[in-house]
Amino acid sequence: MAYVAVKGGERAIDNAHAWLAEDRRGNPDIPEITLEQIQAQQARAVDRVMAEGALYDPGLAALAIKQAQGDLIEAAFLLRAYRTTLPRFGYAEPVDTGAMQIRRRISAVFKDLPGGQILGPTYDYTHRLLDFALAAGGTPPAAALAEAPGEPVMPVYTILRQEGMIEPDSNSDPDPADITREPLTFPATRDVRLQTLARGDEGFLLAMGYSTQRGWGGTHPFVGEIRVGEVTVEITPPELGFPIDIGDVTLTECQMINQFTGSKTKPPQFTRGYGLVFGHAERKAMGMALVDRALRSEEFNEDATAPAQNPEFVLYHADNIEGTGFVEHLKLPHYVDFQSELESLRRMRAAAEKEAAE
Amino acid sequence: MSIDLPGFADPVADAQSAFRAVLDALARPGQIRAAGTGLTPPAPLNPAAAAMLLTLADADTTVYLGPAFADAADWVRFHCGTQVTDSPADATFILADALPNLTALPNGTDEEPQSGATILLQIPALTGGPARIIHGPGLATPTTLSPQGLPPDFAAQWATNHAQFPRGIDLILCAGDHLLALPRSLSIREP
Amino acid sequence: MIGYNFAYLDEQTKRMIRRALLKAVAIPGHQVPFGSREMPLPYGWGTGGIQITAAILGQTDTLKVIDQGADDTTNAVSIRRFFAKTAGVATTTRTPEATVIQTRHRIPETKLREDQIIVYQVPQPEPLSKLEPRRAETKRMHALAEYGPMHVKLYEDITRFGQISISYDYPVMVNHRYLMAPSPIPAFDNPKMHMMPALQLFGAGREKRIYAVPPYTSVQSLDFEDHPFRAVRAPHTCALCNARDSYLDEVVVDDTGRRMFVCSDTDHCETRREAGHEGTGEPVAQAAE
Numbered sequence A: 001m002a003y004v005a006v007k008g009g010e011r012a013i014d015n016a017h018a019w020l021a022e023d024r025r026g027n028p029d030i031p032e033i034t035l036e037q038i039q040a041q042q043a044r045a046v047d048r049v050m051a052e053g054a055l056y057d058p059g060l061a062a063l064a065i066k067q068a069q070g071d072l073i074e075a076a077f078l079l080r081a082y083r084t085t086l087p088r089f090g091y092a093e094p095v096d097t098g099a100m101q102i103r104r105r106i107s108a109v110f111k112d113l114p115g116g117q118i119l120g121p122t123y124d125y126t127h128r129l130l131d132f133a134l135a136a137g138g139t140p141p142a143a144a145l146a147e148a149p150g151e152p153v154m155p156v157y158t159i160l161r162q163e164g165m166i167e168p169d170s171n172s173d174p175d176p177a178d179i180t181r182e183p184l185t186f187p188a189t190r191d192v193r194l195q196t197l198a199r200g201d202e203g204f205l206l207a208m209g210y211s212t213q214r215g216w217g218g219t220h221p222f223v224g225e226i227r228v229g230e231v232t233v234e235i236t237p238p239e240l241g242f243p244i245d246i247g248d249v250t251l252t253e254c255q256m257i258n259q260f261t262g263s264k265t266k267p268p269q270f271t272r273g274y275g276l277v278f279g280h281a282e283r284k285a286m287g288m289a290l291v292d293r294a295l296r297s298e299e300f301n302e303d304a305t306a307p308a309q310n311p312e313f314v315l316y317h318a319d320n321i322e323g324t325g326f327v328e329h330l331k332l333p334h335y336v337d338f339q340s341e342l343e344s345l346r347r348m349r350a351a352a353e354k355e356a357a358e
Numbered sequence B: 001m002s003i004d005l006p007g008f009a010d011p012v013a014d015a016q017s018a019f020r021a022v023l024d025a026l027a028r029p030g031q032i033r034a035a036g037t038g039l040t041p042p043a044p045l046n047p048a049a050a051a052m053l054l055t056l057a058d059a060d061t062t063v064y065l066g067p068a069f070a071d072a073a074d075w076v077r078f079h080c081g082t083q084v085t086d087s088p089a090d091a092t093f094i095l096a097d098a099l100p101n102l103t104a105l106p107n108g109t110d111e112e113p114q115s116g117a118t119i120l121l122q123i124p125a126l127t128g129g130p131a132r133i134i135h136g137p138g139l140a141t142p143t144t145l146s147p148q149g150l151p152p153d154f155a156a157q158w159a160t161n162h163a164q165f166p167r168g169i170d171l172i173l174c175a176g177d178h179l180l181a182l183p184r185s186l187s188i189r190e191p
Numbered sequence C: 001m002i003g004y005n006f007a008y009l010d011e012q013t014k015r016m017i018r019r020a021l022l023k024a025v026a027i028p029g030h031q032v033p034f035g036s037r038e039m040p041l042p043y044g045w046g047t048g049g050i051q052i053t054a055a056i057l058g059q060t061d062t063l064k065v066i067d068q069g070a071d072d073t074t075n076a077v078s079i080r081r082f083f084a085k086t087a088g089v090a091t092t093t094r095t096p097e098a099t100v101i102q103t104r105h106r107i108p109e110t111k112l113r114e115d116q117i118i119v120y121q122v123p124q125p126e127p128l129s130k131l132e133p134r135r136a137e138t139k140r141m142h143a144l145a146e147y148g149p150m151h152v153k154l155y156e157d158i159t160r161f162g163q164i165s166i167s168y169d170y171p172v173m174v175n176h177r178y179l180m181a182p183s184p185i186p187a188f189d190n191p192k193m194h195m196m197p198a199l200q201l202f203g204a205g206r207e208k209r210i211y212a213v214p215p216y217t218s219v220q221s222l223d224f225e226d227h228p229f230r231a232v233r234a235p236h237t238c239a240l241c242n243a244r245d246s247y248l249d250e251v252v253v254d255d256t257g258r259r260m261f262v263c264s265d266t267d268h269c270e271t272r273r274e275a276g277h278e279g280t281g282e283p284v285a286q287a288a289e
Helices: A010-024 A035-041 A043-053 A058-067 A072-082 A132-136 A156-162 A190-198 A202-213 A282-292 A310-317 A320-331 A335-357 B011-027 B047-056 B069-080 B155-162 C011-026 C047-056 C074-086 C136-143 C146-163 C187-193 C266-274
Strands: A103-107 A222-236 A244-261 A269-278 B062-064 B082-084 B093-096 B119-121 B132-135 B143-145 B170-175 B178-183 B187-189 C062-069 C098-102 C117-121 C172-174 C178-180 C201-202 C209-213 C219-221 C249-252 C261-262
Touching: A010 C074, A035 A043, A035 A058, A035 B155, A043 A058, A043 A072, A043 A202, A058 A072, A156 A222, A156 A244, A190 A269, A190 A282, A190 A310, A202 A282, A202 A320, A222 A282, A244 A282, A269 A282, A282 B178, A310 C136, A335 C249, B011 B047, B011 B170, B011 B178, B011 C011, B011 C047, B011 C201, B047 B069, B047 B093, B047 B119, B047 B170, B047 B178, B047 C011, B062 B069, B062 C201, B069 B082, B155 B187, B155 C117, B170 C011, B170 C146, B178 C136, C011 C201, C047 C074, C047 C117, C047 C201, C047 C209, C062 C074, C062 C266, C117 C187, C261 C266
Parallel strands: B062 B082, B062 B093, B093 B119, B119 B170, C062 C098, C098 C117, C117 C201
Antiparallel strands: A103 A222, A222 A244, A244 A269, B132 B143, B132 B187, B170 B178, C172 C178, C172 C219, C201 C209, C249 C261
C-alpha cells in the first residue's frame, strides 16, 4: 500500500467551519435567537463576557455569546481579540463608585446604616427550585417601586474611616500601569494586580478566594459592602482640559474588611481587600477582593505560603484566555516532538535490554 | 516651521522597509543599508536618522536631541508623537552628531539589559574614515569598517561599553540616507 | 482586509514589537518582554510568531509557514491564510523562495540563506522553567548566568537513564552567554541553529517574550565531554524520497503496527522526488532497528 502525505488542510478547515455554522444555528425550524434577547435575558452571561473580555459593550458581548454558542470563555476571547484592534482615544478619569446609582447595596458588618440595606435583584434568598412555570414563559408581575435615594449612598468604608478603624485609601496613582500594553513583571504593584484580577477568570478567582477561607492564606474577611449599579465614565480631552461624561457602565464593587494590622507607631486598624468588576458579578467581585487581600500579605509582613498569596502563581494563571489557549494547544500536532521522544525511549530501552542481557 | 516638512509618504510601507533596514543592519554589523530615501527632514537631521525616529519613536519612548538638533524638535514631536527629553539619562533614543559619553547613558540592568539606550549618531560618511575591526554575533569573520566622525579613542570607549555585556548601549550610525549598526555584543579594535 | 491595518497589527503595536526585536538582536538569546497583544488566534497557537511576522513583513516578502515541517498541516494553513488575507503577501511552500519562514517545531532541511528570516513560534521561552517555575527567580539566574542547575539536571538524567533524556526543546547556549529555549524543535535540528546565515527570531505570545539569534552566532547544545550532544533521528530512510539524513515522521499504516517513515519536511521531500529520488514506498514491519 502506498502512503501519501496528508493534503487538503485548507479544504478540511473550510468544511469544519461550514459544519460549525450549521451546528451553531441548530434546528432551523426553531426561531433564531436575537442579540436583543441575549442582552436582555442572558444579562449575567453578557456581564461575565464583558468582564473577562475586558470590553464594556453589551451588544458586542451578546454577539460574541451567540457566535460562541454560549461558550463564555470563547466569547470573552472574541471580545478580547476585537478590543486589541480598537484605537485608544484616551484614558478615563477614575470612576466614583461612591456616586453610584445604587441598584443593590448590602453590608454584612452593620445591621443598619445610612442608605439602608438594599437587596435589589438578587438570587440570594431564592429557593433553588426549578421554576417550571418559567419554562412556559410569560410576563412576571411588576415589582414594587421605591423612591430612589436623593443623594449618593455613603460607602461603608467612609463610615469606618471616620473613626480611623480601617486603613485609608492608598494614594491614587496618577499614572497607573496598563496591563494591556505592558507585560506582567514581578514584583507586581497593586494597580497591576487589580487590573489582572478584574479581567481574570471568575472560576479561578472563586477557587482562590475560597481557598483563603479554608486556611490557605486566611484573611478573616467581612463583607463591608457590596454595591451594584451605574457609574458615570468621564474623560478629559486635552483640548478641553475638563472632564466630560461619555456614558454609564454597570459595576459591582466589593469592599472586604479584613484582619487588622498595626505596629508600634501605628495603632491597629482593619485592612481591606478590593473587588471591582464590569456588570452584575458579585461572586467574582468577592473572589477578587479575597484574592487582592491575600496578595497583600508581603505588605503586611504576613507569612506568604498559600497559593492565593503567591503573586506569580495567581496573576500568571488568572487569565482564562491565556489558559484556554495553552491547554487547548495540546490538540495541535506534536508528532515531531513525539517522534523524538519515541526514538529517545527506544534507545534507552535498547541500552537497558543490552545491559540486562550482559 | 519645521513641522511643515513631511514625514513618511507611505507611513506603513516606509516604516516597514526602514525597520527591515535597521534590523538587518543590527543583525549584520558593519553592512550598510539604505533608510529614509526621499525623506526631507528639517536640517540638520539626515534622512536615515529621521527614518529611524519615524519608525521607532512614539508616545511610549523618550527621545533626547543633541544641541545641534534644536530646530528639529518640533518636527520630531509632531511626526513621532514622542516625548522629547532634556536629559539623555532618561532617553530611549539619543540623537547626536558627536558620540556622547557612553557611561552617562542608560545601559540597562543585568536583569533588564534591553533598557539600554540606542544612539542614532549622525556622521559625515559611513566610509572613508579610519579603519576599525569588528567581530561578534552577526559576523562569520572579523570585518573592517571605516566610518568618519567617530572620536579617535572610539575603540577604547566601546571596549568599556562591550565589557558590560549584556548591559550596554547600541549604536546606529547614520549618514545621508544610509546607516550601519553596532550592537553592544560587538568587539571593536583598531587594526 | 477591510477595517484592519496591513498585516493586522496597528502601527503603534508594530513599533513596540520592532523596538523589542532590535534589542533582542543586540543581546542574542536574552528574552525581551514585550506588550504581547491578543490575536485572533488562541494563545499557544503561534501568537508570538504571528506578531513578529506581522511586525517584519512587507509587501515584497514571500512567506512560508510550516508546522511539524509541513506546509499543509491545519495550523500552518490557518496562519498562512491569516497573512494572505491581512497582508496580501505572496506565499510559498518552497523553502528557497521564501524571504520569511514562520515555523512551529522544525527547521527546514534546506540550508537557509543570509537573505532569509526564520520566525519560531515559542510556547515556553524560559529554558529554566522546568527547574524553577518562578520567573522572578529565572530572570535573576539569567542575569548572573547561573546555569549550574541545568547542568545538574542533565547529569541526573545520565545517571538515571544512561543518557540525556531531553529529545526536543533541548536547551542551547547562545553566544556563550545566554541559556535559551530553541522552541520545541527536535534536538536533531539544534545544530542547524549554530552559525546559521539567516536571522532567527523567536516569539512567545502568551508568555510575552521575544528573543533572537543573529546570523553567524554560536549556538551550542548543552552536553558533557563524556556525553556529547547527539542529533538523533529515526534510523530509517524516507519511504517516499529515500532521504537518509532528513528528520522522519513515523506513520502507522495498519493494525499490525507496520510503520512507514517519511520526511517531516514536506517541501524537502517533494523537491527530492521531483529530482528523481524515489523511496521503496513500503512500510517496515517494526519500528525499532
